[in-house]
Amino acid sequence: MSFFDKQQNLKPERDENQSTHPPKLTRRTLLGGAATVAVAVVQTSWTKGVQIGIPEQPDDPTRRMGIPPGEVGTRSPFEKVVRKASDISSRTPLQDLHGTITPSDLHFERHHNGVPAINPATYELLIHGQVERPTVFSLADLKRFPSVSRIAFLECSGNFRTGKETMSPQEICGLTSQSEWTGVRLSTLFREVGVKPDSADGRPGWFLAEGGDAAVMSRSIPLRKGWDDAIIAYAQNGEALRPEQGYPVRLFLPGWEGNTSVKWLRRLEIGDQPWQTREETSKYTEGIKGGKIRQFSFDIDARSIITFPAYPVQVERGWIEIRGLAWSGRGKVVLVEVSTDAGKRWQRADLQEPVLDKAHVRFRHLWQWNGAETEIMSRVTDETGYTQPTFAQLIDARGADTGGYHFNPITAWQIKPDGRVLNRPENWR
Amino acid sequence: MSFFDKQQNLKPERDENQSTHPPKLTRRTLLGGAATVAVAVVQTSWTKGVQIGIPEQPDDPTRRMGIPPGEVGTRSPFEKVVRKASDISSRTPLQDLHGTITPSDLHFERHHNGVPAINPATYELLIHGQVERPTVFSLADLKRFPSVSRIAFLECSGNFRTGKETMSPQEICGLTSQSEWTGVRLSTLFREVGVKPDSADGRPGWFLAEGGDAAVMSRSIPLRKGWDDAIIAYAQNGEALRPEQGYPVRLFLPGWEGNTSVKWLRRLEIGDQPWQTREETSKYTEGIKGGKIRQFSFDIDARSIITFPAYPVQVERGWIEIRGLAWSGRGKVVLVEVSTDAGKRWQRADLQEPVLDKAHVRFRHLWQWNGAETEIMSRVTDETGYTQPTFAQLIDARGADTGGYHFNPITAWQIKPDGRVLNRPENWR
Numbered sequence: 034m035s036f037f038d039k040q041q042n043l044k045p046e047r048d049e050n051q052s053t054h055p056p057k058l059t060r061r062t063l064l065g066g067a068a069t070v071a072v073a074v075v076q077t078s079w080t081k082g083v084q085i086g087i088p089e090q091p092d093d094p095t096r097r098m099g100i101p102p103g104e105v106g107t108r109s110p111f112e113k114v115v116r117k118a119s120d121i122s123s124r125t126p127l128q129d130l131h132g133t134i135t136p137s138d139l140h141f142e143r144h145h146n147g148v149p150a151i152n153p154a155t156y157e158l159l160i161h162g163q164v165e166r167p168t169v170f171s172l173a174d175l176k177r178f179p180s181v182s183r184i185a186f187l188e189c190s191g192n193f194r195t196g197k198e199t200m201s202p203q204e205i206c207g208l209t210s211q212s213e214w215t216g217v218r219l220s221t222l223f224r225e226v227g228v229k230p231d232s233a234d235g236r237p238g239w240f241l242a243e244g245g246d247a248a249v250m251s252r253s254i255p256l257r258k259g260w261d262d263a264i265i266a267y268a269q270n271g272e273a274l275r276p277e278q279g280y281p282v283r284l285f286l287p288g289w290e291g292n293t294s295v296k297w298l299r300r301l302e303i304g305d306q307p308w309q310t311r312e313e314t315s316k317y318t319e320g321i322k323g324g325k326i327r328q329f330s331f332d333i334d335a336r337s338i339i340t341f342p343a344y345p346v347q348v349e350r351g352w353i354e355i356r357g358l359a360w361s362g363r364g365k366v367v368l369v370e371v372s373t374d375a376g377k378r379w380q381r382a383d384l385q386e387p388v389l390d391k392a393h394v395r396f397r398h399l400w401q402w403n404g405a406e407t408e409i410m411s412r413v414t415d416e417t418g419y420t421q422p423t424f425a426q427l428i429d430a431r432g433a434d435t436g437g438y439h440f441n442p443i444t445a446w447q448i449k450p451d452g453r454v455l456n457r458p459e460n461w462r
Numbered sequence: 463m464s465f466f467d468k469q470q471n472l473k474p475e476r477d478e479n480q481s482t483h484p485p486k487l488t489r490r491t492l493l494g495g496a497a498t499v500a501v502a503v504v505q506t507s508w509t510k511g512v513q514i515g516i517p518e519q520p521d522d523p524t525r526r527m528g529i530p531p532g533e534v535g536t537r538s539p540f541e542k543v544v545r546k547a548s549d550i551s552s553r554t555p556l557q558d559l560h561g562t563i564t565p566s567d568l569h570f571e572r573h574h575n576g577v578p579a580i581n582p583a584t585y586e587l588l589i590h591g592q593v594e595r596p597t598v599f600s601l602a603d604l605k606r607f608p609s610v611s612r613i614a615f616l617e618c619s620g621n622f623r624t625g626k627e628t629m630s631p632q633e634i635c636g637l638t639s640q641s642e643w644t645g646v647r648l649s650t651l652f653r654e655v656g657v658k659p660d661s662a663d664g665r666p667g668w669f670l671a672e673g674g675d676a677a678v679m680s681r682s683i684p685l686r687k688g689w690d691d692a693i694i695a696y697a698q699n700g701e702a703l704r705p706e707q708g709y710p711v712r713l714f715l716p717g718w719e720g721n722t723s724v725k726w727l728r729r730l731e732i733g734d735q736p737w738q739t740r741e742e743t744s745k746y747t748e749g750i751k752g753g754k755i756r757q758f759s760f761d762i763d764a765r766s767i768i769t770f771p772a773y774p775v776q777v778e779r780g781w782i783e784i785r786g787l788a789w790s791g792r793g794k795v796v797l798v799e800v801s802t803d804a805g806k807r808w809q810r811a812d813l814q815e816p817v818l819d820k821a822h823v824r825f826r827h828l829w830q831w832n833g834a835e836t837e838i839m840s841r842v843t844d845e846t847g848y849t850q851p852t853f854a855q856l857i858d859a860r861g862a863d864t865g866g867y868h869f870n871p872i873t874a875w876q877i878k879p880d881g882r883v884l885n886r887p888e889n890w891r
Contacts, residue, residue, distance in 0.1 A: 136566065149523035
């Protein structure tokens with residue numbers, strides 16, 4: 034089959050990478066065609082703090098010796114891919130990314146008092162409380178234990194914004210990212226210090242995770258999560274954690290709300306009940322029906338979003354591959370459905386293998402747009418049978434107070450007749 | 463079980479992250495202990511071209527407001543992880559990395575005339591020759607086709623060095639790296655331009671892949687690889703290809719020798735026989751027995767290497783997790799065995815799931831070193847039944863001329879009584 038008719042093949046697209054094709058497709062005209070396009074644009078590279086002008090483009094790059102290798106590579110100065118940052122957070126540019134791995138320097142950030150400067154040579158992790166052998170571990174100690182690596186997403190439970198049409202996936206839900214995390218299983222350390230499967234009187238145990246940042250970020254976590262799949266992580270995407278991600282050591286709780294994966298981890302205390310910290314009382318709770326408040330809502334509910342086409346791109350009629358991400362904190366994604374008629378009919382999207390547990394999954398669905406105004410949206414179902422709800426279903430479940438955490442509604446994009454793609458802000462606050 | 467006896471837990475290790483532990487493990491002494499350690503070291507960060515001093519370490523980081531988020535993250539100035547670079551190549555620091563993903567700026571490079579400056583706005587890919595519809599594709603055209611993502615390794619067929627004891631994994635075989643690649647299947651473009659499954663007279667077809675660099679790097683590839691799993695890649699680890707990796711578009715042939723994954727791809731010509739280019743006659747061939755030369759040896763043979771412990775680390779007696787990477791260009795790794803007694807006995811190592819096709823796999827094996835001098839080594843077996851050979855087996859198969867390509871011998875590390883780990887250069891050239 035052919036995705037473009039010949040004419041489209043020769044017609045420049047409305048795209049920043051637009052190019053005109055020579056009418057005659059010989060190699061001579063190919064190179065000639067390229068040679069006729071002058072490059073005026075000058076921009077900076079995204080290497081922090083450095084200004085690199087775009088190198089002059091030779092008419093024929095094969096006639097100029099290239100740049101030799103260096104100690105580290107760099108992005109192309111033609112690529113502007115950055116996070117939108119505020120004083121407390123920065124958001125991953127989901128609409129600009131491909132596949133499922135987030136480059137470490139584009140992983141979202143959400144801090145409660147900024148990124149502390151911690152010296153790995155003096156770093157220590159204390160594990161104490163209801164344990165047989167209170168112990169302080171150096172970074173070197175932690176790296177000597179048996180290690181584990183896992184590709185998984187990390188999402189902030191406050192990852193939802195709406196309110197206007199001109200919002201990109203980054204603005205709507207850019208507080209989710211994915212990395213390959215490496216560290217030691219917390220269960221290994223629990224055995225090392227002598228944590229009993231549950232506390233003395235049989236009540237389910239808890240532990241306090243405390244960060245070394247200026248907010249002393251602290252959360253109470255059920256012991257079972259520590260025994261299950263918690264990781265004391267010191268590496269991300271092959272290299273040491275980035276400072277913004279908890280360098281030198283963070284807690285990583287697969288599938289749980291981001292704030293529980295405490296960064297710059299300095300202390301774990303084992304006890305038999307939650308500590309009722311600031312971050313689980315005044316923050317990170319949701320209102321539910323009847324004016325009640327839901328506390329300790331750890332699991333990230335299944336969610337999906339179409340990242341292409343999405344604001345700010347403009348599309349042309351014809352074949353479009355709808356692309357997006359889907360994930361669930363409760364296990365594997367089993368189904369992603371896409372609607373191209375505002376939710377009337379749904380079709381199964383293709384999932385990129387391998388589909389991993391508690392991980393972002395790339396979904397794709399081929400669609401031929403006829404140029405008529407419509408809405409496109411996606412919904413995910415995970416292995417527990419949970420299906421991503423609509424905004425109305427969430428409001429109904431939460432009652433008047435929508436809280437603002439764990440808000441994962443189906444996200445719809447309006448496709449205008451001129452090809453503009455806009456957020457559908459059905460849900461003004 | 464306990465991996466350290468108590469004494470070890472309190473004893474500083476011979477490690478750059480060395481720290482002393484307070485004798486009494488209360489939180490007060492923990493912080494007090496940290497506060498007594500002054501930080502004198504000053505080094506530069508690895509953000510290319512920028513000098514960033516290490517921030518002064520507050521006695522208690524919780525008492526100082528941290529750094530707010532930015533548009534892109536940075537490495538910790540305490541982490542020096544770089545590639546060893548020459549005029550023609552740079553090598554991934556395998557001994558410093560964790561898991562299986564290689565950060566894009568640490569992916570190895572091997573160029574034949576440097577990195578060209580290519581403007582994505584004028585980039586074009588010509589597909590012509592024995593096709594029904596010769597076509598020029600812009601970058602925007604390529605991005606509109608159905609896409610695919612795949613985590614796979616890329617290795618240079620010349621990835622072997624030895625000759626002295628003081629060599630790290632980076633120096634021995636740092637010309638292999640792993641990324642998640644995204645692009646359009648070449649088979650999709652073959653259908654678009656009308657390539658027949660094989661050429662008119664029934665002979666197996668070939669295509670020429672030509673790069674836009676100053677070497678006009680060119681290789682002849684059997685059509686079947688294009689129909690099988692070849693990718694026209696425009697993204698790597700979530701973002702656009704790096705310039706050093708072929709920006710804006712490269713050919714990616716999973717499991718095949720790196721030079722065939724032609725970077726800065728500008729032309730594909732379909733024909734019925736190989737072009738006998740410079741890179742498949744004077745280069746990238748191996749001598750075999752009887753003075754013959756092996757040509758078109760595309761597949762990367764199965765290989766493994768222990769990356770920890772490895773030169774230059776020094777270890778202490780006690781529990782050590784042996785860690786390494788294993789891969790095969792012919793499919794999945796099914797078995798990695800580790801010997802800790804110079805090859806007399808072999809034990810099955812643990813493989814980190816998921817084990818992917820034609821991908822680096824992280825293996826681990828727990829070992830208690832008694833302090834006696836020994837040698838440790840690993841060998842891999844892939845799903846075809848092929849087992850990584852010894853150096854002697856390779857020399858025997860190749861005859862006098864070892865060629866230098868596709869040389870994948872078992873790599874052994876000497877463990878000295880003082881804990882030094884040294885390459886075993888049994889195979890001086």
